[in-house]
């Protein structure tokens with residue numbers, strides 16, 4: 024399956040559909056459900072991020088499997104800003120494929136690492152993708168894991 028997956032830049036018209044993917048994916052994290060439902064504004068893909076070509080869709084036979092987004096940081100490094108896979112297609116390598124894609128984009132843009140503030144639910148996923156934890160940070164929804172993947 025992995026070899027047939029296409030990763031492409033998202034288009035602006037996909038904003039709502041991708042936000043729906045994000046909502047479905049976020050609701051599967053035990054303990055996050057209440058906070059997600061109480062704060063619908065947290066599920067938002069900025070139009071400027073879409074317009075800048077920093078949102079990437081993973082697609083198989085025209086069906087969206089998930090998406091990722093990157094953002095430049097003030098220090099010039101690249102941050103993985105979003106990563107969501109449709110619940111029905113989990114553990115089939117889609118998340119890893121999108122991390123690899125974002126890492127390559129970041130490397131081409133001169134970043135020496137891909138950074139992420141990881142949801143603790145995704146810790147094992149990020150570790151498996153080659154990230155190391157560098158610290159923790161308080162986010163709006165609890166503790167986030169500061170992680171980096173050397174490029």
Ligand SMILES: CC(C)(COP(=O)(O)OP(=O)(O)OC[C@H]1O[C@@H](n2cnc3c(N)ncnc32)[C@H](O)[C@@H]1OP(=O)(O)O)[C@@H](O)C(=O)NCCC(=O)NCCS
Nearest residue numbers: 048107108113114115116117118119141142145147148151
């Ligand atoms: C985290 C997420 C993106 C992973 O996507 P995925 O496509 O299921 O991940 P992959 O299939 O590429 O997993 C790669 C490896 O990560 C690890 N992994 C992934 N999910 C895991 C889990 N729930 N528990 C333990 N290890 C996990 C495994 O080692 C896996 O390899 P394996 O299946 O061969 O054992 C997906 O679960 C998701 O969208 N979660 C909800 C949203 C979220 O928390 N996003 C992160 C925000 S920081």
